[in-house]
Amino acid sequence: MPNEQDTYPPATRSLPTSDALSEASPTSMQELFSRNPEYMVDKNIDDIVLHMRDLRLRLEATATPPRHARVKDPNAPPKASPRQKRVLDFDEDFFNS
Amino acid sequence: MLNTSFSQKLPTLQIYVDASSLTEFKICPRRYYYSIVMGRQPMAESIHLTFGILLHKAAELYHIRRFTKAEGHADALREVIRWLMNATWDREANRPWTSGDKYKNRFTLVRTVVWYLDKYQEDELRTAILKDGRPAVELPFTMDAGYTAFTGEEFMLCGKLDRIVTFKSDYYVADIKTTQSTIGDYYFKKYTPDNQVTIYNLAGNVAFELPVQGLIIDGCQIAIEFSRFERGLIERTEAQMLEWQEELGYWLMNMNTCAEQDYWPKNDSACNMYGGCPFRSVCSQRNPTAAQKVIEGAYRERVWDPLKNRTSFE
Numbered sequence: 185m186p187n188e189q190d191t192y193p194p195a196t197r198s199l200p201t202s203d204a205l206s207e208a209s210p211t212s213m214q215e216l217f218s219r220n221p222e223y224m225v226d227k228n229i230d231d232i233v234l235h236m237r238d239l240r241l242r243l244e245a246t247a248t249p250p251r252h253a254r255v256k257d258p259n260a261p262p263k264a265s266p267r268q269k270r271v272l273d274f275d276e277d278f279f280n281s
Numbered sequence: 282m283l284n285t286s287f288s289q290k291l292p293t294l295q296i297y298v299d300a301s302s303l304t305e306f307k308i309c310p311r312r313y314y315y316s317i318v319m320g321r322q323p324m325a326e327s328i329h330l331t332f333g334i335l336l337h338k339a340a341e342l343y344h345i346r347r348f349t350k351a352e353g354h355a356d357a358l359r360e361v362i363r364w365l366m367n368a369t370w371d372r373e374a375n376r377p378w379t380s381g382d383k384y385k386n387r388f389t390l391v392r393t394v395v396w397y398l399d400k401y402q403e404d405e406l407r408t409a410i411l412k413d414g415r416p417a418v419e420l421p422f423t424m425d426a427g428y429t430a431f432t433g434e435e436f437m438l439c440g441k442l443d444r445i446v447t448f449k450s451d452y453y454v455a456d457i458k459t460t461q462s463t464i465g466d467y468y469f470k471k472y473t474p475d476n477q478v479t480i481y482n483l484a485g486n487v488a489f490e491l492p493v494q495g496l497i498i499d500g501c502q503i504a505i506e507f508s509r510f511e512r513g514l515i516e517r518t519e520a521q522m523l524e525w526q527e528e529l530g531y532w533l534m535n536m537n538t539c540a541e542q543d544y545w546p547k548n549d550s551a552c553n554m555y556g557g558c559p560f561r562s563v564c565s566q567r568n569p570t571a572a573q574k575v576i577e578g579a580y581r582e583r584v585w586d587p588l589k590n591r592t593s594f595e
Contacts, residue, residue, distance in 0.1 A: 221366040236395035
């Protein structure tokens with residue numbers, strides 16, 4: 185089970201694409217990171233910055249605040265305690281098991 | 282290779298002591314002996330050290346460009362990323378630097394720098410001006426430790442501050458730290474007491490003659506998919522500073538004694554601390570001859586000279 189902070193937001197969550205990135209149509213991140221930087225021009229560097237900003241925007245759009253930073257909703261209905269004892273309904277619990 | 286921080290009279294006695302060296306000695310004299318006196322480190326690169334150095338250097342470059350060249354955020358950031366892409370390119374192999382670490386690697390480094398500098402581009406922390414008019418960025422320092430070695434040489438404290446800043450009309454040393462853990466109040470509590478924070482605070486006051494109140498630490502959490510930043514204020518009282526300086530005498534005296542007797546005892550209570558000692562495989566050998574073979578065969582040379590390489594292990 186991965187640590188919560190390793191998957192924030194979960195890796196499987198689909199991320200929206202920011203408008204800035206789709207409008208700029210930059211060189212792909214993979215290509216930029218595998219290119220020899222000696223041959224990079226200003227636009228390549230700007231594309232890297234753009235990709236990184238897009239990544240942040242997409243994460244912010246989908247992320248939930250970390251557990252310690254969440255504000256409790258005072259109007260939220262109280263959660264049932266998971267340890268609360270259940271009253272057995274003999275007929276249902278016994279015969280449906 | 283010559284380590285210029287050591288005594289000219291006794292080669293095992295360090296005279297110019299930085300926070301990293303002193304911390305190593307405080308953790309364990311034997312560990313200090315292997316890492317600082319012998320100048321050995323494990324064959325594998327310390328990704329934490331490399332990542333930290335590159336992040337510090339990137340922030341330093343950014344502040345210099347913004348302050349001394351009056352560049353805007355976009356221009357300064359472009360030059361920083363250009364530098365970073367170059368610094369993380371392995372020219373010999375003609376391929377990107379590969380750290381082998383899923384948290385700290387080339388991609389997360391560039392991402393962290395962009396996000397960090399974007400976040401603090403209009404920072405309320407202002408780079409201070411030194412008495413000679415220079416911006417207080419990239420500040421190597423050397424100052425009298427207040428103690429004399431048995432060789433007659435004066436012990437000196439040395440290191441390098443990233444930046445001195447003003448915040449609400451007070452002076453602080455600004456520093457960046459990286460971690461993989463979530464950063465909360467408890468994260469900043471670990472810096473009081475802390476050897477490096479105290480030395481940096483002292484340097485701001487003594488070496489740069491500014492009334493520094495403490496450190497402002499930007500903690501950078503590096504995770505696989507994101508980087509997150511929190512800022513903490515670490516202060517030191519005059520009483521804390523005085524106590525630390527008195528205790529420094531005890532540690533330097535011990536360092537002095539170990540070098541004089543060439544005797545570096547193990548602190549075997551610290552072997553499992555800080556993620557495990559990198560020299561455990563040496564100390565766990567059955568006899569000194571076997572230990573010597575391991576330290577010479579399985580570790581590479583790395584001269585830690587704080588007068589040349591003024592940065593920290595973190």
